[in-house]
Amino acid sequence: MDLAKFRASAKRKQKSLSTFLDKLDKIVPPDLQDIADRADAAMWKETDCTTCANCCKTMTPTFTVKDINRISKHLGMKPKEFKDKWLLHEKETGDWVNKTQPCQFLENNMCSIYEVRPADCAGFPHHHLKPFDLYNDMFKANIMHCPATLSMVDRVKKEVDRRYDM
Numbered sequence: 001m002d003l004a005k006f007r008a009s010a011k012r013k014q015k016s017l018s019t020f021l022d023k024l025d026k027i028v029p030p031d032l033q034d035i036a037d038r039a040d041a042a043m044w045k046e047t048d049c050t051t052c053a054n055c056c057k058t059m060t061p062t063f064t065v066k067d068i069n070r071i072s073k074h075l076g077m078k079p080k081e082f083k084d085k086w087l088l089h090e091k092e093t094g095d096w097v098n099k100t101q102p103c104q105f106l107e108n109n110m111c112s113i114y115e116v117r118p119a120d121c122a123g124f125p126h127h128h129l130k131p132f133d134l135y136n137d138m139f140k141a142n143i144m145h146c147p148a149t150l151s152m153v154d155r156v157k158k159e160v161d162r163r164y165d166m
Helices: 003-023 032-044 054-058 065-074 079-086 119-123 132-142 147-163
Strands: 087-089 096-098
Touching: 003 132, 003 147, 032 132, 032 147, 065 079, 065 119, 079 087, 132 147
Parallel strands: none
Antiparallel strands: 087 096
């Protein structure tokens, strides 16, 4: 994955895709979920996250208490040690997040704790969440970090534009 090329493409498409997603907050085509599901399936045929890992390089997951307990046990640490070493507690949200980026568990574009990774990571890029239009703000944020989301939203926009006058 050429991340420089992705960033340029995301920057070029960001306004158009964000405007499109904003429209979906007001007008939802009746078959939007079917369109999104097809776009997502097509995108995954062309996408390999292990050639990218931009999410791990530029974002942090939210660590739940369950995640912290599971990962710290896997690493042979106490939860407090784990939090002290790698996490920050955000006062505003109460969330536990990584202190640094890229993620401390990223090694050669692969997660070194993949089998016990945070639930937030396991679900990323969250394309499985339904209905599609309830997650427009999340997709808007992720198009700048995730080539899979950029591609999926771009495909949805093209299909909706082709079929509907929005």
